[in-house]
Amino acid sequence: MESFFKTLKVERIYQVRYASRAHARLDIVNWIEGFYNRTRLHSAIGYRTPVHLAQRLKAA
Numbered sequence: 001m002e003s004f005f006k007t008l009k010v011e012r013i014y015q016v017r018y019a020s021r022a023h024a025r026l027d028i029v030n031w032i033e034g035f036y037n038r039t040r041l042h043s044a045i046g047y048r049t050p051v052h053l054a055q056r057l058k059a060a
Contacts, residue, residue, distance in 0.1 A: 007036070 018024035041047045
């Protein structure tokens, strides 16, 4: 979890200035669902994306 929050802060939160808490929440959810889970490779799961791994596990 610490690694995730560091990545979130460095790659997203510190790069954007939010107008409101609601805008921040929406942007962070979009970042997690759009980039972190679908594009970014994770070393802990064999350099795959979480979505790819979940699809592979469902097919097995």
